[in-house]
Each structure stands twice: as C-alpha cells, then as structure tokens.
Amino acid sequence: MNRNYQKELDELISQLEGQKIRPSLYLHSCCAPCSSYVLFYLSKYFDITLFYYNPNIMPKAEYEKRLAEQHRLLEEAYSSIKFVEGEYEQDKFLEMSKNLASEPEGGRRCHKCYELRLGETAKRAKEGGFDYFASTLSISPHKNATILNEIGDHYGQEYGIKHLPSDFKKKEGYKMSIALSKKYDLYRQTYCGCLLNNVVE
Numbered sequence: 662m663n664r665n666y667q668k669e670l671d672e673l674i675s676q677l678e679g680q681k682i683r684p685s686l687y688l689h690s691c692c693a694p695c696s697s698y699v700l701f702y703l704s705k706y707f708d709i710t711l712f713y714y715n716p717n718i719m720p721k722a723e724y725e726k727r728l729a730e731q732h733r734l735l736e737e738a739y740s741s742i743k744f745v746e747g748e749y750e751q752d753k754f755l756e757m758s759k760n761l762a763s764e765p766e767g768g769r770r771c772h773k774c775y776e777l778r779l780g781e782t783a784k785r786a787k788e789g790g791f792d793y794f795a796s797t798l799s800i801s802p803h804k805n806a807t808i809l810n811e812i813g814d815h816y817g818q819e820y821g822i823k824h825l826p827s828d829f830k831k832k833e834g835y836k837m838s839i840a841l842s843k844k845y846d847l848y849r850q851t852y853c854g855c856l857l858n859n860v861v862e
C-alpha cells in the first residue's frame with residue numbers, strides 16, 4: 662500500500678500539538694529556495710537546526726553561491742534558526758557516483774546522492790541529541806518522495822533517531838517555495854547540483 666507521507670506528517674504534528682510538545686529537528690537543506698517553504702511550514706512546530714550538506718554541488722563556486730543564498734535567507738526571514746555547514750566532501754560524492762555518470766535524473770546515482778546526504782544528516786542528528794531529522798529534498802517535483810522516505814527511514818533505524826516523514830511538494834509546498842523565492846529574491850539554480858550529465862532541475 663502506498664504511504665501518504667504528508668498525511669503522516671499532518672497526523673504527527675497534530676499529536677505533538679495535542680501534547681504541547683515542540684521537538685528539536687535537524688533539517689538537511691539542499692538550497693535556500695527549497696528550504697524557504699519548509700522552514701516557513703515546520704518552524705511553527707519544531708526547534709530547527711538547518712544543516713547544509715551538499716558535496717554533490719559542482720563546481721565549488723556554485724556551492725558557495727547557494728550557501729550564500731542560504732545564509733541570506735536565514736538572516737532576512739528566519740534569524741532564530743540555527744545553522745550548521747557540513748563538509749564539502751566532493752571526493753566522497755565522486756567516489757559514490759563512479760560508474761553512474763550516465764544515469765538519468767532520478768536514477769541510481771541520485772539515490773546514492775540522497776543516501777550520502779540523509780545518512781550524514783541522521784548521524785549528526787543522533788550525535789547532537791536531536792529528536793528528529795529530515796530533509797527539504799522532497800519538495801522538488803523531480804524527486805521521488807517514496808525513495809527519499811525509505812532512505813530516511815533506513816538511516817533512522819541505523820542510527821537510532823526518528824525520521825520525519827515528508828512530501829513537502831504537497832499542500833502547494835512547491836508553489837509556495839516559488840512564491841517565497843520571489844519574495845526574498847532568491848537565486849534559483851537551473852540544475853540540480855552535479856554536472857555529471859548536466860541534469861537540469
């Protein structure tokens with residue numbers, strides 16, 4: 662049976678509200694535009710630390726440009742959100758994507774790329790004593806929420822930390838991210854991140 666991740670998140674949030682609990686959340690961010698809506702949505706219910714870990718972004722100048730936009734968004738709209746930058750371990754990404762350069766977007770290379778980023782997020786969330794971890798990635802219409810949630814659940818079990826179910830593109834989430842990007846005049850990149858086969862977002 663197909664899971665409805667948005668419904669699962671709605672139910673969880675309503676339980677937390679009923680119990681007057683505001684958990685901590687270690688939230689992986691792929692970029693400022695995607696995080697704009699997810700922060701708008703989740704910061705009402707969670708104490709969020711945003712984790713920018715994207716060794717898949719090429720070249721380094723593009724990584725820095727997206728990172729600067731992430732900082733700007735936080736300063737202008739979410740100044741109470743804590744921020745952590747991960748390592749720019751491009752060797753790790755290139756090693757992981759070896760022999761997968763010709764894969765289409767959404768294929769095996771992308772699944773490995775999600776594993777790399779979600780695995781690191783889960784590990785750090787556990788080390789930091791957070792209640793939950795999640796990623797903004799499911800907001801993209803190009804990214805399969807089932808695969809992302811299965812990977813998140815897997816690392817949640819491996820590291821012993823709760824994975825927050827998500828499909829942020831639902832409930833007009835993707836549209837909202839575009840509206841918020843306009844509002845804050847955010848740089849919206851024209852490709853996903855790696856340049857292995859010039860995948861356009």
Ligand code: SF4
Nearest residue numbers: 717771774853854855
């Ligand atoms: S297309 Fe995007 S998700 Fe896929 S491997 Fe490249 S950077 Fe990662």
